[in-house]
Amino acid sequence: MNGFNPIFKRELLAYFRSPVAYVFIIIFLAANAGCTFFLGNFYNSQQASLEIFFLFHPWLYLFLIPAVGMRLWSEERRSGTAELLLTFPVRLTTTVFAKFFAAWFFIGIALLLTFPMIWTVHFLGSPDNGPIITGYLGSFLMAGSYLAIASCTSALTKNQVISFILSVNICLIMVLLGWGVLNDTLNAVFPVWIGDLISQFSFTTHFDAIRRGVVDLRDIIYFASIIVVVLMLNVVVLDSHKAS
């Protein structure tokens, strides 16, 4: 793990040195509030819970997380700093994880800044704090999975726009696999177990369980393994780029 800390710190600093961080946080908070109060009709639901707030996260993250992750590697490759970073005596795996964790930490900060939502539900009623905590945990884990995909696609290209579009599409597939409409169609054509199997690969299926306050170790393992597997793929992508 030599080199993890300085790379993590530098990456995090890079977010806050550019306007990207502030723009992102503002858009993240505004989009969250917008979805919850207008699309989700938070007040009319008459519920003192954050279920509606979390409901939109898979869709919000679809665009917001690739926006955070798209620069992770493409920027290093474009500016040539990859040659500097990857010739330090640090394992490539360490570098990939350090950069990932910095971006994930940044997203965590943005997520924590939604705390007025917690105030709001406490003000309006007496919510069950369990699902709120698990909701945040699940949302953060899911964000990590989106981010791992964005980091990996970012390693594929020097161009941030291509990197963004690629990861949005891959993430969209991961969300749609658990989409009710798709599953109903699948169930009508194939045996139910096929539809179930496919939906098991989806972010939404696993997030829905955590969001409702049910912490199943399997859901946590699902997100953790998505992150690890995709980041290992990220390492392979970087390695093969160097070879060609």
Next chain:
Amino acid sequence: MIRVHSLSKNFNNIPAVDQVSFEVQRGEVLGFLGPNGAGKSTTMKMLTCFIPPSSGSAEICGFSILDDALQVRAQIGYLPESAPSYDEMLVGEFLRFVGEIRGFSGRELNRRVSIVLEMTALREVENQMIETLSKGFRQRTSLAQALIHDPPVLILDEPTDGLDPNQKHEVRSLIKNMSEDRTILISTHILEEVDAVCTRAMIISAGKVVGYGTPDELRSRSLYRNSVTVSVNADNHVPLMNDFNELDFVYSVEHLPEQQQGLVSMRLYPKNKESITRQLEQYLCTKKIPLEQFVVNKGRLDEVFRELTVTG
């Protein structure tokens, strides 16, 4: 110490580096010369384990670039081409970042950052954002980064690129001062640099080594090696041309275009590129020919460079 054994790299089956072998000992500065795209940077990228070779191997201080990448990188201070660095960082911050990656912390880190800031004369921009620096400062920031861990091996890809003549001079003397207890490989296409800092030079063209030796050895391959330029008054040059042509140590005589009013210059090429200074001086003395100028050419690197890299 750097040892390279028939290192090759192909990009899409096109050889970029072709069977390159060489050695650089401690205390030596090897200048890596070649036109753009000859394979200098590719070789350096392989030595720093940024890209793997297609075949062949190399050792840095006894560590193989194939099996011991982390150890190899720990021994090397590397300045990549066009000096990339993180634009949004301050110079001091960037150097501390590199120092931390290299495993230093606390007082030791401060000490090292301070030393390299002095060495590369960056003190005045320590708290300036890299983005806002001029090219010379950026280049030196990148050089400072390569020196922070006091590495036994330095690999510098065009270290004086973009510097003004004064800065070039400073960086060259810096390299020269450091060379005593280090192994240094620098690439350049500036030929004067070879004379200024290198103990040895290697010319590479289309991925192949086409010339290797001390700067003087390379110069000895020049067509002009030991030729003598003699300038006399315009009145008596015609008979002189014939006289010179008949001397047994002169291979040929070339009439040079007039550069100064009333003065005619001739270049005498010796047989076998041997020194003819003394014989010629004796001849001119006995003939009592009034000389205006007498210049002995040691040979020209640029000409050797062109000959080696254009034709072959």
